[in-house]
Amino acid sequence: MVMKPKDIFITHLKKSISISESDEILVRTYFIERELKKKEILLFAGKESCHMQFIAKGSLRAYYLDEDAKEHIVQFGIEEWWVNDLYSYLTKTPATQYIQALEDSIILQIHRDKLNELYDLVPAIERFFRLKFEKAYVAFQNRTINSMSKTAEERYEEFRTKYRAIEQRVPQYMVASYLGITPEFLSAIRKKTI
Amino acid sequence: MVMKPKDIFITHLKKSISISESDEILVRTYFIERELKKKEILLFAGKESCHMQFIAKGSLRAYYLDEDAKEHIVQFGIEEWWVNDLYSYLTKTPATQYIQALEDSIILQIHRDKLNELYDLVPAIERFFRLKFEKAYVAFQNRTINSMSKTAEERYEEFRTKYRAIEQRVPQYMVASYLGITPEFLSAIRKKTI
C-alpha cells in the first residue's frame, strides 16, 4: 500500500484530468524525484525559482523575511500539494520566499522549460495546471477574505478545522506566523478558548 | 481610435497568446457583449455565477457583506480586467459576492459551458486562462503578503502608486474597504501624510 512518489503523482493528476497511457509514460519521464532532509532549504530567497514541485511525501513551508528579519509563513504544503515562490518562477526574478522541508520529504520537480515543453506535447497537462491555478486562486482569495473580516481567534479556529493535519505536524509558532499574529497572542487565544 | 469591445478583447488575448484567424472568428462568436448602467448589479450574492466576464469599458467592483452587513471590497476591475465570484463560478455554488458597475460599463460575457466547449476547440484559450490564473494567483498572493507585514498607511501608499487609475475613479470609502480599514481611519492616515 506504500506507493512510489511518481505513482502518487500520477494518481493525483488523474483526479482532475484524463490522460492516455503513452502520455502518462511521457509525463513520468519529465518529473524528477528528489529527497529532502528535515530543515533542508529547497529554495533560497535571492535565487531564481526554476521548478514546479509536487510534494509526494512529507511537509514543507514557504516563508519570507520582512525588514525586521521576522519570518512570515505564506504557505504550508503536505502530501499532494504544490509549493513554490510562483512569482519568482513565473517572472524569472529572484525569489523573495524560502522553501524549506519541515520533515524528511520527497518531492517531484520539473524545470520550467520542461513544463512548457510538456504543455505543448500534452494538452491535458496544461488543463491540469489551468484547473490547479483556478482552485489555488480561489483558495487564496477565500483566505484573504477570511483574514479581512475575521478576528484572529476566528481565523485560528478555522485553521484548526480546515488544516487539522497540518496543525498537528508543525510547531505552534509557525501556525501563528501563517495566521499573521505573534506566537504570544496565539498562546493567549488558546488559553482563552481551551 | 475608439475600438469596439470585441476588438479590445481580441487585442487583449493576443498580448499573451497566438491565435489563428479562424479561431479568432470562432472565439468572437462565443462572447456576448453587455452594457451596464452605473450602480447596476451584475451578480447578486445568493445567485450562481455562470459567466466569466471581461471589462471592455468602465469599472466594476466585487464585494461581500459580512455578518454586520458591512461591505468588504474584494476586487476592483477596470478596462481589460476580469471580474467574477470565481468560487461560485467554479464550484457552481451560490455567490457570496456582489458584482456591481461603478460607472457605465461594457463587458463581454461567456457562459461556463460555452467556455469549456471553447477549451476543447481552441487550446490557445485554455492556455490564455492558465496564464491568466497564474498571474492572478501571484497578484493575490502578493496582496496578501503585503497586508500581512505592512501597516495600513504603507498599504495605502502602495495602492496609490499601483492603482492610481482606480483611486481616481472610486470614492475614498471604497478604497478603505478594499484595504480592509475603516473610512475614518483612512481619513486619519491621509491627514497625516498629505
Place this chain on the structure above:
DNA sequence: TTCCTTTCTTAAGATATCTTAATTATTAGT
C-alpha cells in the same frame, strides 16, 4: 440655485493585537 443625498473629516473612548522580557515546558543531541 437650492435641497437632498452621499462622502469625508474630526475627535474621544474602546479593543485587538504587539512588544518586551522573563519563566516554564518540550524536544533533540550526546
Place this chain on the structure above:
DNA sequence: ACTAATAATTAAGATATCTTAAGAAAGGAA
C-alpha cells in the same frame, strides 16, 4: 539520562485600528 536548544506561556505596558457620533464638504437632481 543530562544538557543544550527550541518552543510555549505569562504578564505589563504600548500601539494600531475600530466604534460611535457629529458636523462639514461635495455631488446630483429638480
